[in-house]
Amino acid sequence: MMASNKESLQTIHTEAVGPDYVSKNHKPEATVSTAVSFPNVHVLAQTPQLIALLTMIRDVNTDRADFIFYSNRIIRLLVEESLNHLPVIAHEINTPVGRSYAGVMFQGKICGVSIMRAGEAMEQGLRDCCRSVRIGKILIQRDEETCMPKLFYDKLPEDISDRWVLLLDPMFATGGSATMAVDVLKSRGVPEDRILFVNLIASPEGINVFAKKFPKLRVVTAFIDQGLDEKNYIVPGLGDFGDRFYTL
Template identity: 80%
Template sequence: MSSNEASQKPPSQCVGPEYRPATMKPTATVSTEIPHENVHILPQTPQLIALLTMIRDKDTGRADFIFYSNRIIRLLVEEGLNHLPVIEHTITTPVGRTYSGVKFEGKICGVSIMRAGESMEQGLRDCCRSVRIGKILIQRDEETAKPKLFYDKLPEDIADRWVLLLDPMLATGGSALMAVDVLKSRGVPEERILFLNLIASPEGARNFAQQFPKLRVVTAFVDEGLNEKNYIVPGLGDFGDRFYTM
């Protein structure tokens, strides 16, 4: 990312119930917009901004970090499910009347990028009972500084499923992009992959949108950029450490 891109601050807007006048709403930083149709950013509601504020705070303890992260993950999963196709489905209610509704088309599974992505598995299970979940472990090669696949365990019929790829942080996008390559090598069509993510950098979001135009990214927030160490700023630190150990 260029220094010009990195210096661009995310926009601010008044946050609060629509019925309140702007003078009675606090101003908060909201997500940077990404001009790609396959990147969907959650609506920047007061609830979401409050939850993100809690998990970004360096003084938030582990128990609260887990609780508020899980609430955001639930929002992401619910929105991700909205992007799956549905078919017509008419049922009969207990009073004998018919109702014209819909039901999901096809089977789904989750795939978490270890280890931080595993924090999102419970949120998926809360929404999709008995959902199958695969694992992919990608770590940086110390010699090449590039991501390297170390392990994967995926459902045998994954090529026939819609895949919700789980990873809370999207910095440069190297690991997640490799994970998509793994899924595609197992026969999963690109358009059947949804990447669920809490916080992304503009660079990571653009990389996804450009390299995999048929894949959909659902994120809660696109941050300011990356620093010299490729950490997302303002970010929230190491998500895995804060969720599992700190």
């Protein structure tokens, strides 16, 4: 494991980013998301806007107010992309000028479930896009004796088995907490293919395990980083998201 970690940390994926009409010679080189080959993992397009936002929240010198502001912008992008993966049905309407328009409308009910406490930072972004959306909570912490994730608390909508679930957690390192959260949802009757895991930054190690364990679940993330260090911290990462969002 240590050898593979070191190997992955040596790989930095960079490419020129910028509008298509700008010459490649004038585009800045930027670190972009690590490529993965899982069909159920969807990474946001590595646009200049997204890379600039990620740069702000990764910077150790970014103060809390700016960290919250720029994180919320990324979260909004993630939620909007996640909603694109929900089913729609045909819906024809009439416009104010008397013409018909062949459109679509959302099908089914949704809810959010945040993995406390960092996942709670993503709730407002979901509320901004989905009015009056129900939100459940799951608290998972590491057992100090076994170093394994342990479920401490969950509060979920009674009809969650009938809903599409957006599972919210900004940082995805080893995947232990997210895996347990998915197991909780499945135990409450939520089909695996109705769960979308919404995440800001992931590790390739966590993605590899998670995508194979839950092949029907979809992951929507903004960025897959280089890897994990010897302490299982995501690198280059951004530090402790919950601390920077709520307290630092």
